Structures are given as structure tokens and as C-alpha cells.
Amino acid sequence: MTDIVDAESLSPKRAQAHALPGATHQTSVYVYEAPVRLWHWINAAAILVLALTGFFIGRPLPTMPGEASANFLMGYIRFTHFTAGYILAIGFLFRFYWSFVGNFHAKQLFRLPLNDPEWRKEVLFELRWYLFLEKRPKKYVGHNPLAQVAMFIFMTLGLTFMIVTGFALYAEGSQRGSWQDMLFGWVIPLVGQSYDVHTLHRLGMWFILTFIIIHIYVAIREDIMSRQSIVSTMISGDRTFKDDDPD
Ligand code: HEM
Numbered sequence: 001m002t003d004i005v006d007a008e009s010l011s012p013k014r015a016q017a018h019a020l021p022g023a024t025h026q027t028s029v030y031v032y033e034a035p036v037r038l039w040h041w042i043n044a045a046a047i048l049v050l051a052l053t054g055f056f057i058g059r060p061l062p063t064m065p066g067e068a069s070a071n072f073l074m075g076y077i078r079f080t081h082f083t084a085g086y087i088l089a090i091g092f093l094f095r096f097y098w099s100f101v102g103n104f105h106a107k108q109l110f111r112l113p114l115n116d117p118e119w120r121k122e123v124l125f126e127l128r129w130y131l132f133l134e135k136r137p138k139k140y141v142g143h144n145p146l147a148q149v150a151m152f153i154f155m156t157l158g159l160t161f162m163i164v165t166g167f168a169l170y171a172e173g174s175q176r177g178s179w180q181d182m183l184f185g186w187v188i189p190l191v192g193q194s195y196d197v198h199t200l201h202r203l204g205m206w207f208i209l210t211f212i213i214i215h216i217y218v219a220i221r222e223d224i225m226s227r228q229s230i231v232s233t234m235i236s237g238d239r240t241f242k243d244d245d246p247d
Contacts, residue, residue: 154211
């Protein structure tokens with residue numbers, strides 16, 4: 001019989017970074033709530049669409065056949081980019097809200113326990129594990145500490161940067177007095193000129209794509225090498241463990 005454990009019943013520290021004592025291959029912990037999983041996959045799809053369309057906004061196709069007035073390709077590409085941009089931004093705001101009302105793990109993306117020395121030690125342990133310098137991985141209920149740091153830097157800070165620079169560029173089109181201009185109109189003057197914000201927004205894409213390549217590699221690698229479920233947890237929400245060792 002599978003032993004179902006409520007993540008809320010674990011002490012915060014344990015839920016955050018440590019395995020359950022006695023977690024066996026029959027233990028199942030509900031970690032990622034439905035809104036977190038839904039956001040994860042919608043966010044992934046939005047980033048894919050934004051990167052593809054953004055690439056062509058910055059490097060448009062050299063030419064289109066036929067009469068110019070019959071073509072609206074760049075219009076469609078930009079429209080798709082902006083739609084995905086709105087989905088990304090609204091999703092991110094919702095995800096931030098969920099970090100207040102969701103379970104302990106929902107908070108991990110927005111709060112790093114930097115003042116916890118044990119957690120800091122485990123960041124280094126995980127780094128060694130990923131570099132093949134540790135023989136045996138630890139079991140984690142939520143994100144492992146290194147994954148948490150990476151998510152914070154690349155997703156929390158990275159997406160905030162993309163949303164702020166994206167809406168600053170959008171404000172140029174929606175013009176003075178629009179809400180985009182009122183909220184983000186300060187960005188271009190602060191940076192200097194529109195072209196520089198374009199360049200930073202584009203650099204931000206490569207920053208995020210670098211993370212996504214590492215993220216997919218690590219998720220598949222850990223699914224195989226770690227002592228717990230990884231990919232299926234972001235589908236079902238449940239963390240399961242592969243062995244019966246307590247430590
Ligand atoms: C992960 C998220 C995003 C990625 C990867 C991304 C990617 C890109 C790229 C590569 C460009 C071309 C930059 C250049 O070389 O000039 C671009 C342009 C642009 N993006 Fe994004 N973007 C993202 C989010 C957003 C968001 C949230 C918005 C807000 C609506 C947005 C609005 C814009 C605008 C207005 C432009 C300029 C369009 C133009 O000049 O025709 N982007 N984006």
C-alpha cells in the first residue's frame with residue numbers, strides 16, 4: 001500500500017531540503033499543487049513561443065514573395081509574441097500570488113533561505129553531486145537547494161527582467177499615457193535608448209534559453225540518477241522515492 005504524506009505536515013526545514021526519515025519506495029508526498037504544475041507547463045509553452053517569435057523579430061526573414069500589401073508576416077509574428085508575453089506576465093503574477101496562498105513548496109521559487117547554514121552547505125553538496133564529485137545523492141521532497149538557487153536566478157529574476165524590458169518596448173507602440181507607458185516608461189530613459197533595451201531583452205532570451213537547456217538536462221539526468229521521481233512529479237504532483245534507506 002502507498003503511504004501518502006501531506007507536505008504541510010512536515011516541519012518547514014524538512015519539507016524544504018531534506019528527505020523524509022524512513023521514506024521508502026512506497027512513500028508518496030504531494031509536493032506540487034495543481035496551479036503550480038499548470039503554471040509550469042503554460043510558462044514553458046509561452047517561453048518557447050516567445051523565443052521563436054522573438055528570434056525573428058530581432059532577425060527578420062530576409063524577404064517575402066509577392067506584393068508587400070498582401071503580406072502581414074511580421075505583424076502575425078509580433079502579435080503572437082505579444083499574446084504569449086501577456087500570458088507569461090499574467091501567469092507569473094498569478095504564480096507570485098500562489099506563493100502566498102499555496103503550500104510550502106510553492107514559496108520556494110520566490111524565497112531563498114540564505115540565512116540557513118545547513119541549506120547553504122547543501123547547495124555546495126548538490127553542486128558537487130552535479131559535477132560527479134559525490135557518490136550518493138540526497139533525497140529531497142521539494143527542489144534541492146541548488147535547483148532552488150537556479151530557479152530563483154533564471155526564472156524569478158530572469159522572467160521579471162524579460163517582463164519589465166518587454167513591456168517597456170511594448171510601451172513605445174502603445175504610446176504615452178498607456179498603462180504600459182505609465183508602469184514601464186521609465187526603463188528606456190534609464191537604459192539610454194530603445195536599441196539598448198532591445199539588445200538587453202535579446203540577451204535575456206539567451207540567458208533564459210541557457211537555463212532551459214540545463215533544466216531539461218538536469219531533470220532527465222536526475223530522473224535516472226537521483227533517488228526520487230522528478231519529471232513525473234511535475235505532472236502528477238507526487239514525489240515518490242526509489243529506495244528504502246532512511247538517510
Ligand atoms: C521569456 C520571455 C521573452 C523572450 C524570450 C523574448 C524574446 C524577444 C526577442 C529575442 C526580441 C527581439 C529583440 C531584438 O533583437 O530587437 C523581442 C522583442 C520584443 N519583445 Fe520579447 N521576449 C520575452 C518576453 C516579452 C514580454 C513579456 C513582452 C511584453 C509584451 C515582450 C515584448 C516584446 C516587444 C514589444 C518586442 C519588440 C518588438 C519589435 O520591436 O517589433 N517580450 N522579444
